[in-house]
Amino acid sequence: MGEQSMRVGVAAITVAAVALTLAGCTGKTTGETPPRAGTSPGFTPGAPGAGDPYFPTYGNGGYDVAGYDLKLKYDPASGRLQGTATVSATATQDLSSLNFDLAHLTTSRVTVDGQAATAKADKNELVVTPAAGIAKGRAFTVVVEYGGVPKALVNPALGEGGWMRTKDGGFAVGQPESASTWFPVNDHPRDKATLKLAMTVPDGVEAISNGVPGPRETADGWTTWTWTEAKPMASYLATVVIGQYRVQSTTHAGKPMVVAVPESLPKDGPAAKSLALTGEVADFLATKFGPYPFDSYGGVVIDDPRVGFALETQSRPVYGDVFFRSRPDATVVAHELAHQWYGDSVAITRWQDIWLNEGFATYAEWLWQEHQGERTVEQSFERVYRGFNWEVPTGDPGANRIFGDAVYQRGSMLVHALRRTIGDGPFFALLQSWPTEHRDGNVTTEQFIAAAEKASGKDLDAFFQGWLLGKTQQPKP
Known part of the structure; x- marks a missing residue:
């Protein structure tokens, strides 16, 4: 959307x-x-x-x-x-x-x-x-x-x-x-x-x-x-x-x-x-x-x-x-x-995972704005992070909130936090390998977590647990 x-x-x-x-x-x-x-x-x-x-x-x-x-x-x-x-x-x-x-x-x-x-x-x-x-x-x-x-x-x-x-x-x-x-x-x-x-x-x-x-x-x-x-x-x-x-x-x-x-x-x-x-x-x-x-x-x-x-x-x-x-x-x-x-x-595969759509599409806005010289991705992240309401979890917002801030804005912050956590090299490689490997198919959050761990060589369970399901402000990586 x-x-x-x-x-x-x-x-x-x-x-x-x-x-x-x-x-x-x-x-x-x-x-x-x-x-x-x-x-x-x-x-x-x-x-x-x-x-x-x-x-x-x-x-x-x-x-x-x-x-x-x-x-x-x-x-x-x-x-x-x-x-x-x-x-x-x-x-x-x-x-x-x-x-x-x-x-x-x-x-x-x-x-x-x-x-x-x-x-x-x-x-x-x-x-x-x-x-x-x-x-x-x-x-x-x-x-x-x-x-x-x-x-x-x-x-x-x-x-x-x-x-x-x-x-x-x-x-x-x-x-x-x-x-x-x-x-x-x-x-x-x-x-x-x-x-x-x-x-x-x-x-x-x-x-x-x-x-x-x-x-x-x-x-x-x-x-x-x-x-x-x-x-x-x-x-x-x-x-x-x-x-x-x-x-x-x-x-x-x-x-x-x-x-x-x-x-x-x-x-x-x-x-x-x-x-x-x-x-x-x-x-x-x-x-x-x-x-x-x-x-x-x-x-x-x-x-x-x-x-x-x-x-x-x-x-x-x-x-x-x-x-x-x-x-x-x-x-x-x-x-x-x-x-x-x-x-x-x-x-x-299920509507609960809609952040996989909207988080990345919102992040694309940030990338485009940086490309156009409007503001950096880092600045976009900071603008959203300050004063954000963390009560609704990105990974399980509820059926009535699938189009809310937790999915779009917190989802995009999650994407950037992942970038900070694993580094630009693995992150941008993941951005391309994910749609290539799953082209014309269906995916789940669990599959994305596995792909991120494979791309980075890191255990990301705690990171995703907090950013997807936590109901309090998540620490910046």
Whole structure:
């Protein structure tokens, strides 16, 4: 997410998904005849909750998604979204039924491997019962035809997130959950998957999403925009932004660079000038974190009072215009681009470990500010350290405080304290080896501690115990 001070009370909410690692999946059947669901011993429903320590009822179990292929149409005049989602997955148990997260939308037809399936809505869950049981380890494909008027979900502590309608379109953005408001999904970082989107909108309306842009086709007053994110992505990082936008498509380092700014904002205003620095900031961060991990670059600005934050949507961060109202500012750009390494390519396994995302992204702000000659990293550390409230632990802030100072600012102080403790050589080597070794995967705090100890050759248990879980001021290393 963007700078923490802009996020409190505006962040999105959460639904979670499966607690399983990504498995390759072709979506093809094996040719074998599976047992009938409900008649064969051992075939049971997938769990209706993923068991995340902070959000245990969110998400689903029993399968692992490899990819989502969405063919959708959105009418800004009516606010209606409709289309088809094709979900390629692999069973991780003998499944008699499985759940998807799907909020406020209605299904009209569901098939599993081409055979009609029973589908039942249960609040914000879609329960799918295939004609036959799906054996553990078997690849399968679910096709869901659905539609309705999407809308956001609201969490009393974290705010609203997901689909939000605008006068000229709409957008889907939010953390830790938003995808379930516009397609059937396992909405948890542990179940990363690829995304293909073909979004059809009225001619003259833009539709921007993640990944590499594809060809656009126009017919009968409608234009279909296509996007492909071929690298595994946590579902909360999926976005689509629809409306009146100035879209600039170029290349950077041999990869597509797509930035979009609303027509409601000045053509050469602070927002446009800030996004124009995307390539420069990404190149600087690559000197710290290693090669940029995705196939495209970019960013999108949203001019809407409901978006007082920025989100690291994969390969194309989304920024509320609140960051750019007075002058160009690449600090938030550095934060969201740092997430492309820390949080996107390398995603957390449980929401409790969100400091692994936000601590490093905030530290990237400090590095960028030092690079720009604004203040040194040491000065940034001292400014936060003085007078900080240490009562909330970084490593276990609680579900309602995952976007608080303990995660962002104390998390960044932890990163700098680690640098002081192990020295610049091992520290900057770790900054690159961590995202390289875990690229496209999921991690835990325990894994990071082990990596830091390996890089430094030091026992860091006491250091991390204090900085992650201590509730009093930690001594400066």
